[in-house]
Amino acid sequence: MEEKVYEIGGRKFVQRKLVWGQAKQIIKEIEDIELPSEFTPKDVLKVLESRLPKLISIVLIPEGESVRTKKNEEMLEFFEWEMSLEQTIKVIEDFFVCNPIPLWLDKVGAGISKMTNDFGKSSEKETGLTGTLQSLQGET
Secondary structure (H helix, E strand, O other), X not given: OOOEEEEEOOEEXXXXXXXXXXXXXXXXXXXXXXXXXXXXXXXXXXXXXXXXXXXXXXXXXXXXXXOOXXXXXXXXXXXXXXXXXXXXXXXHHHHHHHOOHHHHHHHHHHHHHHHHHHHHHHHHHHHHHHHHHHHHHHHO
């Protein structure tokens, strides 16, 4: 997806796919929150109401700045007082377009499942080999 540009309080901000540093910051902010399995951007708004300015300051990048060098704390206060509710909802909707989290979770789940299955197969081979060795030792 191409980047999304927003004008908020006379300044321009950009939203792109998350980089790992942003993902870690977001995880830290929301790790204690539970969302229902089916949710809309408005549901997210209700659950994250007090944290939204902080999360948006992590996601949006001032135009012309780097994600690494932006000043989240300054942006936090700016968004809290300059960003409309409509803009907030639009940023949330665009976030899920830019970052297909359910798809990521499916991929991670599939990877973990494959690792678990591969580990189980290794354990089965070890058990079979161990049993064969033990029976051979019993014959001597």
